[in-house]
Amino acid sequence: MLPYLVASKVVFDLDLGPLDEPAARKYVRAALRDIYAYQRDDGGFGLWADSAWASPYATCYALFALIKAKESGYDVVPFRIDQAAQYLKDWLREDLDPRRAPLSRGTWAATRAFALYDLALLGRPEPAYAEKLMAERQGMPLFGRAFLLKALRAGRGAPRSQDLLLSELLNLVKVAPTEAHFEESEDPSLPWVYSSNQRTTALILQTLIETGVENPLIPQIARWIVAKRESGHWRSTQEDLYVLYALNDYYVAYETGSPDLGFRVALGAKTILEGTFRERRAAAKEISVGLSAQPAGTTVPLTVNKDGAGTLYYDARMTYAPGRKLEAQDEGIAVIKRIETPDGKPLGEIRAGSLVMITIDVVLPQERLFVVVDDPLPAGFEAVNPSFLTESEERQRALDPREEGDEDRWWEGFGHVEMRDDRVLLFAESLTAGLHTRRYLARARTFGTFLLPGTRVSEMYAPEVFGRGQEISVTIVR
Numbered sequence: 001m002l003p004y005l006v007a008s009k010v011v012f013d014l015d016l017g018p019l020d021e022p023a024a025r026k027y028v029r030a031a032l033r034d035i036y037a038y039q040r041d042d043g044g045f046g047l048w049a050d051s052a053w054a055s056p057y058a059t060c061y062a063l064f065a066l067i068k069a070k071e072s073g074y075d076v077v078p079f080r081i082d083q084a085a086q087y088l089k090d091w092l093r094e095d096l097d098p099r100r101a102p103l104s105r106g107t108w109a110a111t112r113a114f115a116l117y118d119l120a121l122l123g124r125p126e127p128a129y130a131e132k133l134m135a136e137r138q139g140m141p142l143f144g145r146a147f148l149l150k151a152l153r154a155g156r157g158a159p160r161s162q163d164l165l166l167s168e169l170l171n172l173v174k175v176a177p178t179e180a181h182f183e184e185s186e187d188p189s190l191p192w193v194y195s196s197n198q199r200t201t202a203l204i205l206q207t208l209i210e211t212g213v214e215n216p217l218i219p220q221i222a223r224w225i226v227a228k229r230e231s232g233h234w235r236s237t238q239e240d241l242y243v244l245y246a247l248n249d250y251y252v253a254y255e256t257g258s259p260d261l262g263f264r265v266a267l268g269a270k271t272i273l274e275g276t277f278r279e280r281r282a283a284a285k286e287i288s289v290g291l292s293a294q295p296a297g298t299t300v301p302l303t304v305n306k307d308g309a310g311t312l313y314y315d316a317r318m319t320y321a322p323g324r325k326l327e328a329q330d331e332g333i334a335v336i337k338r339i340e341t342p343d344g345k346p347l348g349e350i351r352a353g354s355l356v357m358i359t360i361d362v363v364l365p366q367e368r369l370f371v372v373v374d375d376p377l378p379a380g381f382e383a384v385n386p387s388f389l390t391e392s393e394e395r396q397r398a399l400d401p402r403e404e405g406d407e408d409r410w411w412e413g414f415g416h417v418e419m420r421d422d423r424v425l426l427f428a429e430s431l432t433a434g435l436h437t438r439r440y441l442a443r444a445r446t447f448g449t450f451l452l453p454g455t456r457v458s459e460m461y462a463p464e465v466f467g468r469g470q471e472i473s474v475t476i477v478r
Contacts, residue, residue: 001031002241005068007248014251014313015284016244032069035062036080043083044091047429048416053100056091057193059084060114067121085122088115092129102430104189109136110144111193116151125155134161137168141184143193143200145169146207153211166213169204173217179224180217191369194238194461198228202239206246209253222250236461259310266303267291277310291318325471326454333467334363335457337375339474342441349477352447355384360426362436362457362467370460373414373426377442378450380476383419384441414438447476 003011004024011017012024019027037049044054045062063084070076092115096108103111116130130152137145149165152158173180181201184190205221225243234240258279265273265287273287294300306312328335338359339347350356360375377383413436416427426438452474458466 001028001035002065002068003244004028005065005072006241007244008072010244010248010251028069028072028074032066032074032076035065036077038062039080039083043085043087045084048427050416052415054087056088056101056115057111059087059091060111060118063088063118064114064121067118081122085119085124088119089124089126091115092126102189103192104187105136106139106141106144106185106187107189107193109133109140110147113140113144113147113151117147117154120151120155125151125157127155127157130155130157131161134165137165141187141190141195141200142169142172142182143184143195143203146200146204150207150210162211166211169207170215170217173221175217175220178220179227180220181224191459191461194236194370196235196239196461198225198234198239199236199242201225202242202246206242206249209246209249218250219254222247235463238461255311257310259308259312261306261308261310261312263307263312263314264305265314266301266305268300276308277312326468328454328470329466329468331467332365332465333368333371333457335373335455335467335469336361336363337452337455337469349475350444352380352444352476352478354444356381356442356444358424358440358442360438360455362431362438364431364433364436366433368431368459368465369429371428371431371457372460373428373438373455373457374423375426375455376423376453378452378474379422380444380446380448380450380474381442382421382445383424384443385419444476447478449473449475 003017004019005028008021008024012021017024035045038045038047038051038058039062040046040051040054042054044056044059046052046054047058063081066076066081066084070081092112096103096105101108112129113133116126116133119126130148133140133148137148140148145165146169149162149169152162152165169182173182181197182204183197184195184200201221202225205218205225208215208218208221225246228234229243234243259277262276263274264271267289272289273285275285291300302316304312304314338361339350340357340359341347342355342357344357347356358375360373362371362373412428412430412432414426414428417440418425418427419440424440428436450473452472454471455469456466457468
């Protein structure tokens, strides 16, 4: 939702999103209705609608979305904003409790800087608290210092503090011949607030533009975050939002002229696409071409040529499917899947209509945060949802006993489960090093032989850390 609120101009002018403007507005209105389900009675927002605890960072993020939606002319329930703002004002007065939040002092302070920015946008600045955070800034990650600068600017805080923060941020930029970027420290709690160097660099770029700073490094920072785009997107929804937010502001501030250019795209020696762009809102030009099998070691160059004034933006993707069964893969996470009888006995053939127990073992060498397990079901199976009255909740509970003391650290383990027609999704805010086992029931519905895709486990905000289970075949008999 947020990219359509804070980056609408660049998204629609350059056709970067899947929706046109009317469809996007309809989508945002629906998303606003959905977001209220995540707000708790205390005004804070949880990561899930059924979260036991409100998350201060998620509350900052959700309140920012509500503020931007209101600024964009959408109907936002006023008391929802007031409740969230009051939650953040009260939370600012709380001290860090390690039993309630697995954050370092610096990450805790950075989240408070985000809260101060939200309150300043609402016209409810906390100048005294902002100055308190100024005294703690050296232990704060860079993204927190950027939020603090934005909070001081929006809340008309002390100019001296703004100048000092800006100077310190720019002194930490890492400059290459054509690019520039920022790098966060090694604080192990940063992943809890979805931090990455790409997100921090984008946030600082947007902050520089929002606060009216003119610096010759700004185009080089923009070049760096664009170069980090992979396969048509950045690594996570957080990076997508902050990068598009920064590029939108950059686009408005620096891309003022209309294009007047021609282009030609060739694959090998063959021209596959050519044309002109004479106006800013010209529709994107697309083409899909097949690439025949090539001898090993052969390369086929893709060339893009441009003539005329303006910047040509282009994107190239290759879509392919492997021609063999995929083996298990461990890129920081190992996953093993077993299909057994409900009492744990191995199965060969499975009789249609019978219950089976599916066991997922996830093995980690170190703690991983915001882990998602995507476990596809063969076409002949249906997951048993114990929330339905026709299914056995007692049988399901027996498969997933909780150990004594599990509730003490609420963020550990699989805290959210979604059962869909073709897969089961498990979500964990934290999985500690070692073996984690989750079991659920499924019913064999249709007889036949089915391919069972490999279970995939990954960190949502560091997708390069993942594991994939082996693909196998499953036979259901009458």
